[in-house]
Amino acid sequence: MQRALRLLEAAASHADGAPAKQLAREAGIQLPTAYHLLRTLTHEDYLRRERGVFVLGGAVGRLAVGGSVQNRRSRLEETLKHWRDALGVPVYFALYREGEIDLVAIADTPYAPAVAEWANFRETGHAHALGQCLLSQLDDRARGDHLDRHPVQPVTPYSVRDRHALSERLTATGRMQPVVERQEYALGTVCAAIPITAGSTAAAMAISLPLHQEERLLPAIEQLRTGVGGLLNSLAFSISI
Structure with missing residues (x-):
């Protein structure tokens, strides 16, 4: 959970999105683990992949409202x-x-x-x-x-x-x-x-x-x-x- 949150925080710092390698580096997570977490976060709509970069998804807004x-x-x-x-x-x-x-x-x-x-x-x-x-x-x-x-x-x-x-x-x-x-x-x-x-x-x-x-x-x-x-x-x- 903490590693997934670090990835979300890293993605949130890039208004135009960032690629997986950059997010993994900024979150301090090994790339294979980051790929797995990014797939899960994308599946749950916390992230979206657009043109090779990851941006925040709709579920983040719902999480904030909650x-x-x-x-x-x-x-x-x-x-x-x-x-x-x-x-x-x-x-x-x-x-x-x-x-x-x-x-x-x-x-x-x-x-x-x-x-x-x-x-x-x-x-x-x-x-x-x-x-x-x-x-x-x-x-x-x-x-x-x-x-x-x-x-x-x-x-x-x-x-x-x-x-x-x-x-x-x-x-x-x-x-x-x-x-x-x-x-x-x-x-x-x-x-x-x-x-x-x-x-x-x-x-x-x-x-x-x-x-x-x-x-x-x-x-x-x-x-x-x-x-x-x-x-x-x-x-x-x-x-x-």
Whole structure:
């Protein structure tokens, strides 16, 4: 693998390509071994042979994109862990993409565990803070389409009762303000979520606490809202996360 990467690095340094002997010499690899590796790299489209020289192939671009996505995911996970430790609560991140709520990542600990997904998370967006926060960011058409596919129905005795009540709640939600739900998705649990700017994609972060610690909820979500905006926005989240 290391020798193949050295060949790719050597090829990348020549915009117009280079012959096998030159690449082998620059990579410090015996010519017979270089020929074998170059054939493999060409077969996998990491290199192309054109007029006797080797140039970078399309797979190199895909490799770079994959690395970029992985880097964004790693930075997201580090951010969630930071706020988990700073606040002492589980922290969640979700996106709305392709018409569905996608719970991308969770950071929790054995001492502050995340809420168990006992009812399908995508289908019950009306009942949890993350879902309500994401739905509040959609336009009327997109929100209506979502609720047509995932009708509002009580998940617990505290859940919003119907679509009209949900619409009123979402309409009343101030822009960039926290969304709070108390025992609507899971009994004994309170949650709050904040919208996150992610280009044209609706995104949200949330925290949860046991009901008996409810007094911590609003101060913690306000601390998260105040501190996380610039940091997360700088990551340029995209639908490819």
